[in-house]
Amino acid sequence: RHLLETWTVPSFLPAAQFPLTRMRRNRRDDWSRRLISETKLSVDDLIWPLFVVEGSGVRQPVASMPGVERLSIDLLAEEARRAADLGIPAIAVFPSVDPALKTPDAAEAVNPDNLVCRAVRAVKKAVPKLGIICDVALDPYNSDGHDGLVVDNYVQNDSTIEVLCRQAVVQAEAGCDVAAPSDMMDGRIRAIREALDQANCDHVRLLSYAAKYASAFYGPFRDAVGSKSALKGGDKKTYQMDPANTDEALREVALDLSEGADMVMVKPGLPYLDIVRRVKEAFAVPTLAYQVSGEYAMMKAAALNGWLDWDKVMLESLMAFRRAGADAILTYTAPEAARLLAK
Ligand code: PBG
Numbered sequence: 001r002h003l004l005e006t007w008t009v010p011s012f013l014p015a016a017q018f019p020l021t022r023m024r025r026n027r028r029d030d031w032s033r034r035l036i037s038e039t040k041l042s043v044d045d046l047i048w049p050l051f052v053v054e055g056s057g058v059r060q061p062v063a064s065m066p067g068v069e070r071l072s073i074d075l076l077a078e079e080a081r082r083a084a085d086l087g088i089p090a091i092a093v094f095p096s097v098d099p100a101l102k103t104p105d106a107a108e109a110v111n112p113d114n115l116v117c118r119a120v121r122a123v124k125k126a127v128p129k130l131g132i133i134c135d136v137a138l139d140p141y142n143s144d145g146h147d148g149l150v151v152d153n154y155v156q157n158d159s160t161i162e163v164l165c166r167q168a169v170v171q172a173e174a175g176c177d178v179a180a181p182s183d184m185m186d187g188r189i190r191a192i193r194e195a196l197d198q199a200n201c202d203h204v205r206l207l208s209y210a211a212k213y214a215s216a217f218y219g220p221f222r223d224a225v226g227s228k229s230a231l232k233g234g235d236k237k238t239y240q241m242d243p244a245n246t247d248e249a250l251r252e253v254a255l256d257l258s259e260g261a262d263m264v265m266v267k268p269g270l271p272y273l274d275i276v277r278r279v280k281e282a283f284a285v286p287t288l289a290y291q292v293s294g295e296y297a298m299m300k301a302a303a304l305n306g307w308l309d310w311d312k313v314m315l316e317s318l319m320a321f322r323r324a325g326a327d328a329i330l331t332y333t334a335p336e337a338a339r340l341l342a343k
Contacts, residue, residue: 039323041315043087043341047133047288048334051224052076052119053096064220065293066300068332070096073119077126079335086338090131092180092330093119096225097140105149106141110166116140117174124175133207134176136168136192137183145222145230147183147239155239161188165195172201180265182209184239190259207288208261211249211275214240217268217294224293249275250282257285265330268292270317273324280325289326291317296332311340 026032051070053060058072071079083091095116101108108114120132137147138160144150148160168179179196181188189208196204214237222228241248253264266275267290280287303310314333321329
Protein backbone atom coordinates (compact mmCIF):
# COMPACT_ATOMS: atom_id res chain seq x y z
CA ARG A 1 0.00 0.00 0.00
CA HIS A 2 1.06 3.54 -0.57
CA LEU A 3 2.84 5.15 2.37
CA LEU A 4 0.40 8.06 2.52
CA GLU A 5 -2.56 5.73 2.99
CA THR A 6 -1.13 4.19 6.10
CA TRP A 7 0.48 7.28 7.59
CA THR A 8 -1.36 8.92 10.46
CA VAL A 9 -0.37 12.04 12.33
CA PRO A 10 1.61 11.05 15.44
CA SER A 11 -0.39 11.75 18.58
CA PHE A 12 2.08 14.34 19.82
CA LEU A 13 1.51 16.52 16.74
CA PRO A 14 -1.66 18.51 16.04
CA ALA A 15 -3.53 17.13 13.08
CA ALA A 16 -3.26 20.39 11.21
CA GLN A 17 -3.83 20.63 7.50
CA PHE A 18 -2.69 22.95 4.76
CA PRO A 19 -3.14 25.91 4.64
CA LEU A 20 -3.22 26.13 8.44
CA THR A 21 0.19 24.50 8.65
CA ARG A 22 2.81 26.08 6.42
CA MET A 23 6.25 24.71 7.14
CA ARG A 24 7.83 27.47 5.10
CA ARG A 25 6.71 30.22 7.51
CA ASN A 26 9.57 29.52 9.91
CA ARG A 27 12.04 29.29 7.06
CA ARG A 28 11.05 32.63 5.61
CA ASP A 29 13.68 34.85 7.27
CA ASP A 30 17.19 34.41 8.50
CA TRP A 31 16.26 35.43 12.07
CA SER A 32 13.60 32.75 12.41
CA ARG A 33 15.75 30.12 10.69
CA ARG A 34 18.41 30.87 13.29
CA LEU A 35 15.93 30.68 16.17
CA ILE A 36 14.65 27.23 15.24
CA SER A 37 17.96 25.67 14.20
CA GLU A 38 18.42 22.52 16.29
CA THR A 39 22.12 21.85 15.86
CA LYS A 40 25.09 24.12 16.44
CA LEU A 41 28.51 23.78 14.90
CA SER A 42 31.32 25.72 16.51
CA VAL A 43 35.08 25.88 16.47
CA ASP A 44 34.96 24.08 19.84
CA ASP A 45 33.91 20.96 17.96
CA LEU A 46 36.95 20.77 15.68
CA ILE A 47 40.20 18.81 15.87
CA TRP A 48 42.85 19.40 13.20
CA PRO A 49 44.97 16.44 12.05
CA LEU A 50 48.46 17.46 10.85
CA PHE A 51 51.36 15.57 9.24
CA VAL A 52 54.94 16.10 10.39
CA VAL A 53 58.26 15.32 8.57
CA GLU A 54 61.94 15.73 9.36
CA GLY A 55 63.83 18.88 8.43
CA SER A 56 63.26 22.57 8.86
CA GLY A 57 61.34 24.95 6.66
CA VAL A 58 59.87 21.92 4.86
CA ARG A 59 56.38 21.97 3.35
CA GLN A 60 55.54 18.94 1.21
CA PRO A 61 52.16 18.91 -0.53
CA VAL A 62 50.24 15.63 -0.19
CA ALA A 63 49.26 14.90 -3.79
CA SER A 64 46.00 13.11 -3.02
CA MET A 65 44.92 15.79 -0.50
CA PRO A 66 45.19 19.16 -2.25
CA GLY A 67 45.67 21.89 0.34
CA VAL A 68 47.20 19.52 2.92
CA GLU A 69 50.97 19.49 3.51
CA ARG A 70 53.50 17.57 5.54
CA LEU A 71 55.33 20.09 7.71
CA SER A 72 58.65 20.07 9.46
CA ILE A 73 58.52 20.63 13.22
CA ASP A 74 59.26 24.39 13.07
CA LEU A 75 56.37 25.00 10.66
CA LEU A 76 54.14 22.58 12.55
CA ALA A 77 54.60 24.69 15.67
CA GLU A 78 53.61 27.79 13.69
CA GLU A 79 50.49 26.09 12.38
CA ALA A 80 49.67 24.93 15.88
CA ARG A 81 49.78 28.51 17.07
CA ARG A 82 47.51 29.49 14.19
CA ALA A 83 45.08 26.75 15.22
CA ALA A 84 45.03 27.96 18.81
CA ASP A 85 44.52 31.56 17.67
CA LEU A 86 41.52 30.40 15.64
CA GLY A 87 40.11 28.77 18.78
CA ILE A 88 40.63 25.16 17.69
CA PRO A 89 40.86 23.15 20.94
CA ALA A 90 43.20 20.38 19.80
CA ILE A 91 45.34 19.01 17.00
CA ALA A 92 46.28 15.43 16.12
CA VAL A 93 49.88 14.89 14.99
CA PHE A 94 50.81 12.11 12.55
CA PRO A 95 54.45 11.43 11.63
CA SER A 96 55.69 10.65 8.13
CA VAL A 97 58.68 8.55 9.12
CA ASP A 98 61.86 8.06 7.07
CA PRO A 99 61.48 4.61 5.41
CA ALA A 100 65.03 3.76 6.59
CA LEU A 101 63.71 3.82 10.19
CA LYS A 102 60.91 1.35 9.54
CA THR A 103 61.58 -2.15 10.85
CA PRO A 104 59.54 -5.31 11.48
CA ASP A 105 59.65 -4.63 15.24
CA ALA A 106 58.65 -0.94 14.80
CA ALA A 107 61.35 -0.02 17.33
CA GLU A 108 61.27 3.64 16.33
CA ALA A 109 57.75 3.86 17.79
CA VAL A 110 59.16 3.67 21.31
CA ASN A 111 62.15 5.97 20.78
CA PRO A 112 61.55 8.96 23.11
CA ASP A 113 63.33 11.16 20.55
CA ASN A 114 61.42 10.04 17.50
CA LEU A 115 59.83 12.53 15.14
CA VAL A 116 56.42 12.63 16.76
CA CYS A 117 57.83 13.03 20.29
CA ARG A 118 60.05 15.92 19.18
CA ALA A 119 57.06 17.46 17.40
CA VAL A 120 54.90 17.15 20.51
CA ARG A 121 57.57 18.77 22.69
CA ALA A 122 57.94 21.67 20.23
CA VAL A 123 54.19 22.27 19.95
CA LYS A 124 53.67 22.08 23.73
CA LYS A 125 56.44 24.59 24.24
CA ALA A 126 55.11 26.96 21.57
CA VAL A 127 51.39 26.67 22.41
CA PRO A 128 50.91 25.16 25.88
CA LYS A 129 47.13 25.59 25.94
CA LEU A 130 46.52 23.59 22.74
CA GLY A 131 45.49 19.96 23.23
CA ILE A 132 47.70 17.42 21.45
CA ILE A 133 46.44 14.03 20.33
CA CYS A 134 48.75 11.24 19.18
CA ASP A 135 47.82 8.00 17.48
CA VAL A 136 48.89 4.84 19.24
CA ALA A 137 49.54 2.34 16.43
CA LEU A 138 52.62 0.97 14.73
CA ASP A 139 51.87 1.68 11.06
CA PRO A 140 54.15 4.75 10.72
CA TYR A 141 57.11 2.69 12.02
CA ASN A 142 56.42 -0.78 10.77
CA SER A 143 58.10 -2.03 7.58
CA ASP A 144 54.96 -4.10 6.98
CA GLY A 145 52.74 -1.01 7.03
CA HIS A 146 50.48 -2.65 9.60
CA ASP A 147 49.23 -1.24 12.90
CA GLY A 148 50.71 -4.19 14.76
CA LEU A 149 53.61 -6.64 14.63
CA VAL A 150 53.40 -9.18 11.84
CA VAL A 151 54.49 -12.77 12.51
CA ASP A 152 53.65 -15.58 10.08
CA ASN A 153 51.60 -13.18 7.99
CA TYR A 154 49.29 -12.38 10.89
CA VAL A 155 49.12 -9.18 12.92
CA GLN A 156 49.86 -10.29 16.47
CA ASN A 157 47.56 -9.02 19.20
CA ASP A 158 49.20 -9.41 22.59
CA SER A 159 52.82 -8.75 21.62
CA THR A 160 51.66 -5.64 19.74
CA ILE A 161 49.96 -4.36 22.89
CA GLU A 162 53.27 -4.42 24.77
CA VAL A 163 54.80 -2.11 22.17
CA LEU A 164 51.71 0.10 22.09
CA CYS A 165 51.96 0.62 25.86
CA ARG A 166 55.56 1.79 25.58
CA GLN A 167 54.65 3.99 22.60
CA ALA A 168 51.82 5.63 24.55
CA VAL A 169 54.14 6.30 27.47
CA VAL A 170 56.95 7.93 25.43
CA GLN A 171 54.37 10.11 23.69
CA ALA A 172 52.75 11.07 27.00
CA GLU A 173 56.13 11.88 28.52
CA ALA A 174 56.81 14.14 25.53
CA GLY A 175 53.66 16.10 26.45
CA CYS A 176 50.87 14.50 24.45
CA ASP A 177 47.51 15.10 26.19
CA VAL A 178 45.43 12.42 24.52
CA ALA A 179 46.55 8.93 23.57
CA ALA A 180 44.42 7.73 20.68
CA PRO A 181 44.87 4.01 20.01
CA SER A 182 43.89 3.50 16.35
CA ASP A 183 45.22 -0.04 16.06
CA MET A 184 42.11 -2.12 16.89
CA MET A 185 44.00 -4.75 18.90
CA ASP A 186 41.78 -6.43 21.50
CA GLY A 187 42.37 -5.36 25.09
CA ARG A 188 44.75 -2.48 24.36
CA ILE A 189 42.73 0.24 26.06
CA ARG A 190 43.02 -1.34 29.48
CA ALA A 191 46.70 -2.17 29.02
CA ILE A 192 47.55 1.36 27.85
CA ARG A 193 45.55 2.91 30.72
CA GLU A 194 47.55 0.85 33.21
CA ALA A 195 50.86 1.67 31.53
CA LEU A 196 50.09 5.40 31.53
CA ASP A 197 49.02 5.34 35.17
CA GLN A 198 52.17 3.50 36.20
CA ALA A 199 54.21 6.17 34.38
CA ASN A 200 52.47 8.92 36.40
CA CYS A 201 50.47 9.94 33.35
CA ASP A 202 47.02 9.43 34.83
CA HIS A 203 46.00 12.84 33.45
CA VAL A 204 46.51 11.66 29.87
CA ARG A 205 43.14 11.00 28.27
CA LEU A 206 42.33 7.93 26.21
CA LEU A 207 40.48 8.50 22.97
CA SER A 208 39.71 5.10 21.57
CA TYR A 209 39.30 4.55 17.84
CA ALA A 210 36.59 2.14 18.97
CA ALA A 211 34.58 1.60 15.80
CA LYS A 212 37.23 1.75 13.12
CA TYR A 213 36.34 0.15 9.82
CA ALA A 214 38.60 -1.48 7.23
CA SER A 215 37.96 1.37 4.82
CA ALA A 216 39.26 2.36 1.41
CA PHE A 217 38.68 5.97 2.44
CA TYR A 218 42.05 5.97 4.27
CA GLY A 219 43.98 5.82 0.98
CA PRO A 220 45.23 9.43 0.87
CA PHE A 221 46.30 9.26 4.55
CA ARG A 222 48.48 6.26 3.78
CA ASP A 223 50.09 8.37 1.03
CA ALA A 224 50.62 11.19 3.48
CA VAL A 225 52.40 9.08 6.11
CA GLY A 226 54.02 6.73 3.59
CA SER A 227 52.47 3.53 4.96
CA LYS A 228 50.82 2.65 1.64
CA SER A 229 53.98 1.37 -0.07
CA ALA A 230 54.88 -0.60 3.07
CA LEU A 231 51.44 -2.21 3.10
CA LYS A 232 52.04 -3.40 -0.50
CA GLY A 233 48.40 -3.51 -1.48
CA GLY A 234 47.43 -5.46 1.62
CA ASP A 235 44.48 -4.59 3.80
CA LYS A 236 43.68 -4.44 7.52
CA LYS A 237 40.60 -6.64 7.54
CA THR A 238 41.90 -8.98 10.26
CA TYR A 239 41.71 -6.18 12.81
CA GLN A 240 39.63 -3.29 11.44
CA MET A 241 35.86 -3.78 11.22
CA ASP A 242 33.78 -5.01 8.30
CA PRO A 243 31.80 -2.08 6.81
CA ALA A 244 28.75 -4.35 6.84
CA ASN A 245 28.49 -4.40 10.64
CA THR A 246 26.83 -2.11 13.15
CA ASP A 247 26.01 -4.27 16.21
CA GLU A 248 29.71 -5.10 16.34
CA ALA A 249 30.50 -1.38 16.63
CA LEU A 250 28.40 -1.20 19.81
CA ARG A 251 30.31 -4.14 21.26
CA GLU A 252 33.64 -2.53 20.43
CA VAL A 253 32.56 0.71 22.10
CA ALA A 254 31.20 -1.11 25.16
CA LEU A 255 34.48 -2.98 25.60
CA ASP A 256 36.64 0.12 25.20
CA LEU A 257 34.53 2.03 27.72
CA SER A 258 34.75 -0.83 30.19
CA GLU A 259 38.53 -0.82 29.73
CA GLY A 260 38.79 2.89 30.53
CA ALA A 261 38.31 4.92 27.33
CA ASP A 262 37.46 8.55 28.11
CA MET A 263 36.15 9.27 24.61
CA VAL A 264 35.30 7.02 21.70
CA MET A 265 35.60 7.55 17.98
CA VAL A 266 33.83 6.34 14.88
CA LYS A 267 35.85 6.26 11.67
CA PRO A 268 35.39 6.97 8.77
CA GLY A 269 32.83 9.73 9.17
CA LEU A 270 30.17 10.67 6.66
CA PRO A 271 29.54 7.15 5.30
CA TYR A 272 29.25 5.92 8.92
CA LEU A 273 26.96 8.52 10.52
CA ASP A 274 24.48 5.75 11.34
CA ILE A 275 27.16 4.31 13.62
CA VAL A 276 27.78 7.70 15.24
CA ARG A 277 24.07 7.99 15.96
CA ARG A 278 23.77 4.50 17.42
CA VAL A 279 26.87 4.89 19.59
CA LYS A 280 25.76 8.26 20.94
CA GLU A 281 22.27 6.99 21.70
CA ALA A 282 23.42 3.74 23.27
CA PHE A 283 26.21 5.08 25.50
CA ALA A 284 25.79 8.87 25.90
CA VAL A 285 29.56 9.33 26.18
CA PRO A 286 31.85 11.78 24.38
CA THR A 287 31.64 10.54 20.80
CA LEU A 288 34.04 11.78 18.14
CA ALA A 289 34.05 11.12 14.43
CA TYR A 290 36.86 11.32 11.91
CA GLN A 291 36.21 12.91 8.54
CA VAL A 292 39.02 10.92 6.98
CA SER A 293 41.45 11.68 4.20
CA GLY A 294 39.36 10.09 1.44
CA GLU A 295 36.32 12.12 2.43
CA TYR A 296 38.42 15.28 2.28
CA ALA A 297 39.85 14.23 -1.10
CA MET A 298 36.40 13.60 -2.58
CA MET A 299 35.02 16.97 -1.57
CA LYS A 300 38.20 18.78 -2.54
CA ALA A 301 38.45 17.16 -5.96
CA ALA A 302 34.88 18.11 -6.79
CA ALA A 303 35.42 21.64 -5.51
CA LEU A 304 38.62 22.07 -7.53
CA ASN A 305 36.68 21.00 -10.62
CA GLY A 306 34.09 23.66 -9.88
CA TRP A 307 31.45 21.01 -9.26
CA LEU A 308 30.84 21.79 -5.58
CA ASP A 309 31.06 24.97 -3.54
CA TRP A 310 33.88 24.11 -1.15
CA ASP A 311 32.96 26.43 1.74
CA LYS A 312 29.32 25.41 1.74
CA VAL A 313 29.79 21.70 1.26
CA MET A 314 32.47 21.57 3.93
CA LEU A 315 30.34 23.30 6.57
CA GLU A 316 27.30 21.23 5.61
CA SER A 317 29.30 18.01 6.02
CA LEU A 318 30.51 19.10 9.46
CA MET A 319 26.97 20.03 10.51
CA ALA A 320 25.86 16.56 9.43
CA PHE A 321 28.34 15.04 11.91
CA ARG A 322 26.93 17.19 14.69
CA ARG A 323 23.34 16.35 13.76
CA ALA A 324 24.19 12.64 13.88
CA GLY A 325 25.43 13.10 17.44
CA ALA A 326 29.16 13.67 17.15
CA ASP A 327 30.53 15.88 19.93
CA ALA A 328 33.65 16.70 17.95
CA ILE A 329 35.05 16.05 14.50
CA LEU A 330 38.59 15.36 13.35
CA THR A 331 38.81 17.15 10.03
CA TYR A 332 41.52 18.40 7.69
CA THR A 333 39.22 21.36 7.05
CA ALA A 334 39.45 22.57 10.67
CA PRO A 335 41.29 25.88 10.11
CA GLU A 336 39.19 26.81 7.08
CA ALA A 337 35.99 25.85 8.89
CA ALA A 338 37.07 27.81 11.96
CA ARG A 339 37.66 30.90 9.86
CA LEU A 340 34.26 30.62 8.19
CA LEU A 341 32.49 30.01 11.51
CA ALA A 342 34.07 33.14 12.99
CA LYS A 343 32.42 35.33 10.34
C1 PBG B 1 46.61 4.41 11.35
C2 PBG B 1 45.60 5.45 11.04
C3 PBG B 1 44.93 5.58 9.83
C4 PBG B 1 44.20 6.76 9.90
C5 PBG B 1 44.41 7.31 11.17
N1 PBG B 1 45.29 6.48 11.86
C6 PBG B 1 44.99 4.76 8.60
C7 PBG B 1 44.82 3.31 8.67
O1 PBG B 1 44.25 2.75 9.60
O2 PBG B 1 45.31 2.68 7.72
C8 PBG B 1 43.37 7.30 8.78
C9 PBG B 1 43.07 8.75 8.77
C10 PBG B 1 42.61 9.28 7.47
O3 PBG B 1 42.37 8.54 6.49
O4 PBG B 1 42.46 10.50 7.39
N2 PBG B 1 46.45 3.65 12.44
